[in-house]
Amino acid sequence: MSRLAEFRAAEKALQEQLAQLETLKNDAGLKKEIEFEEKLQALMKSYDKNLRDVISILDPSAVNAKSTPVAPVKTRKPRVLKVYENPHTGELIETKGGNHSGLKAWKREHGSDTVESWLRA
Structure with missing residues (x-):
């Protein structure tokens, strides 16, 4: 691909991404999520808590879990000899x-x- 064709393809992709960004900026659901995140960050800062502290308060079982949710371990009944x-x-x-x-x-x-x-x- 020539450098000019590569430039035009990148320019077109940028225009498409900018249009998608504008659509997201006008999305009411996204605005509510951003507002929630900002308020949550401010609340955590005012109480000197981090995300891990909040999670341990809301879901204590998640504190000991690594990065995966806790799922019950299914064990098979031992086979009979x-x-x-x-x-x-x-x-x-x-x-x-x-x-x-x-x-x-x-x-x-x-x-x-x-x-x-x-x-x-």
């Missing part, structure tokens, strides 16, 4: 899930229903 005994060989398999390679081999060889019947109580 299952013990399968092959009646043909007497071999035992202990597993907490169905992804055990020996258990899969038994299910391929003898069928899933049959192997599930080998589950010890």
Whole structure:
């Protein structure tokens, strides 16, 4: 891109941003937010408080949190240990899930229903 074309593109982008800025300046909601912020800053200054102090007053649980909101930790119930005994060989398999390679081999060889019947109580 030539320097002139680059200049014209930057000039056009600046004009668009200035138009957007004018639109924002006339926005009533933005004016209210700016007014609120100014009053809050003045209030904090008059009481010699900073933003962290205000947050700790309004939401004490947020003081110990880092930068993320506190969310309840979802913990999964621990999986139960299952013990399968092959009646043909007497071999035992202990597993907490169905992804055990020996258990899969038994299910391929003898069928899933049959192997599930080998589950010890």
